[in-house]
Amino acid sequence: MIVPLDEGIREFVHDGDTVALEGFTHLIPVAAGHEIIRQGLRDLTLVRMTPDIVYDQMIGAGCARKLIFSWGGNPGVGSLHRFRDAIQNGWPRPLEIEEHSHAGMANRYVAGASGVPFAVLRGYTGTDLIAQTSQIATVTCPFTGEEITAVPALNPDVAIVHAQRADRSGNVQLWGITGVQKEVVLAAERALVTVEEIVDNLDPVPGQVLLPSRVVSAVAEVPGGARPSYAHGYYARSNPAYQDWDAIGRDREEFQRWLRTEVYGTARTTREG
Amino acid sequence: MTTLQYTADEMMTVTAARSLTTDMACFVGIGLPSTAANVAVRTHAPGLWMIYESGTLGTNPDSLPLSIGDGILAETADTVVSVPEVFNYWLQPGRIDVGFLGAAQIDRYANINTTVIGGDYSDPKVRLPGAGGAPEIAANCKEVIVIVRQSARTFVDSVDFVTSVGHGKGAGDRERLGLTGRGPTRVITDLGVLEPDPSTRELTLVSVHPGVTVDEVRAATGWDLRVAAEPETTDEPGEKELSVLRSLTSS
Structure with a gap:
C-alpha cells in the first residue's frame, strides 16, 4: 500500500x-x-x-x-x-x-523477529547496566551448564x-x-x-x-x-x-x-x- | 636533525597508532580511536583490518568519518554486514584482536564509564551517551586499548558507573566474570602510557611523553598512581606520522 x-x-x-x-x-x-x-x-x-x-x-x-x-x-x-x-x-x-548495549538491543530485535521470547549473548557481564533494568538477566545453558546473559524479545x-x-x-x-x-x-x-x-x-x-x-x-x-x-x-x-x-x-x-x-x-x- | 613541533594530542594519537600492527583486526570507536587507527593504516600498518560497529568490515576510508556509519566507510569496506552480525558473528566469538575505546571516566583498574557522572543513575549530574558497543568490545576483543586525555576529573579512584569492565576490582576478576578477552592492556593519554601491573592489574605508568614529568602525571590522576621503577620516555612522533595525522584532521 x-x-x-x-x-x-x-x-x-x-x-x-x-x-x-x-x-x-x-x-x-x-x-x-x-x-x-x-x-x-x-x-x-x-x-x-x-x-x-x-x-x-x-x-x-x-x-x-x-x-x-x-x-x-x-x-x-x-x-x-x-x-x-x-x-x-x-x-x-x-x-x-x-x-x-548495542549488542543487547540488536539481539532483542533478533529475538523479536524470530518469534522467540529472548536472546542470549556474551554481554553486560560485570557492568552496572544490569542493576538498572529488569530487562537483562542470566540463563543457564541446558546443554553445557554455562550461565549466559539473556535479553527479552523486543x-x-x-x-x-x-x-x-x-x-x-x-x-x-x-x-x-x-x-x-x-x-x-x-x-x-x-x-x-x-x-x-x-x-x-x-x-x-x-x-x-x-x-x-x-x-x-x-x-x-x-x-x-x-x-x-x-x-x-x-x-x-x-x-x-x-x-x-x-x-x-x-x-x-x-x-x-x-x-x-x-x-x-x-x-x-x-x-x- | 630538526626538532619537530607537535601537540600533546598529536603525541597521544601517534602513540596509539603505534600500538596497532598490520596483521591485526581492530574494532574502531569514533573520535580519537578512529583517528589513531587511520594514522596506523597510512603509516606502518597498511594491512590493518578496521571494523566499525555499523557493520563495515575491512574498511579503508580516504578521509576521517565523523560518525561510525558515514557513507565512506561502506563504500571502502570489504563487506558490509548487519548490526546483529557484526556483534554476534564477529565480535562475540573473539575474532577481533584489538578494541580501541575512549572513556569519560576511567579508574585504577581501567573500568570505563560513559553513562552518567555525579548524583545517581536516575538523577545524574551529567548524562552521557551511554554504552553503545563498548561493553561487549571490552569483554570480547582479545585486548583493549584505551585512548583518553588525562586529568584528575577523568582518571578517578572509582568510576561513577561501570559501563565497560576493565579489570574489575583487580587480578582474577575478568576470569571470575567469564570475560573472554584480556581486557585493557594499554591506556594511552596525552601525558604518557599506562599498563596494568601483571600481578595486580592496577594501572601503572610505564612511559611518559617527552617533556612531561612523572609528577605532572600523578597530579592528573585521581588516585595514588603507581609508577614503574624506571618509566620510559615515549618516542616522539615522526615526520611522516605527523604529516599523515595533520592531513587527516585538517580535511
Missing part, C-alpha cells in the same frame, strides 16, 4: 504506542519523525539503538514518555541536549529510560524505517549500511517505510536487503526523507547539520524556534524534494 506520509503516520502510529525508528547512522527516517511531532503524538515509548538528533527533536517536542536505547549521542559531536534536559530536568516532561507496535526504493506493490529495497532494519520490521506489529523513490522495477544491488511487501504495512514516497543523515547512492550525510544541531539543541528557546520554523511551519507533501 502506497500512502502519503501524513496518512501513514495517522493510520499506523497512535498515542501510547511503542515505536521504533531505526537506521544505523544511515537511512534514518527523519521526515517520519518530524511528521510524528507535527501530529502531536504523545506518550510514545520510543525505541532506537542510537537515538540521535531526530529523537532529540521528538523528545524535546514532548512526544515521548519512555526511551529504550543503547547510545544517546550526537555522533562525533557530543551530547544530545534535549535528551539530557529531559533526563536531568524533566523538560518538557519526565523521560523514563531503559538502557542497553516487539514494537510499529517500526518505521527509510529505504532507497520500493516498487508499486510495496516491496522495499535498501542497501549500504543496513543496520537492524530487517530485524525491526520483522519484529514489529506494523511497519511503515519511507523511500527515496517508487520505481517500476527493483534492479538488484549488491548487499541489498529486500523487505517483501507482505511484511510492510505501508510505503510513503519521501525524497530526502533521511536528511540530514544520508541515503547511499542518493545523497551524503550532512555532517555540518549534525554539528549545527549542538547549538540549537543546547537552548530551549532556540530549539522551540527551530521547531516552529523547521517542523510546524513545513507541512511535508509526498513529492517534496
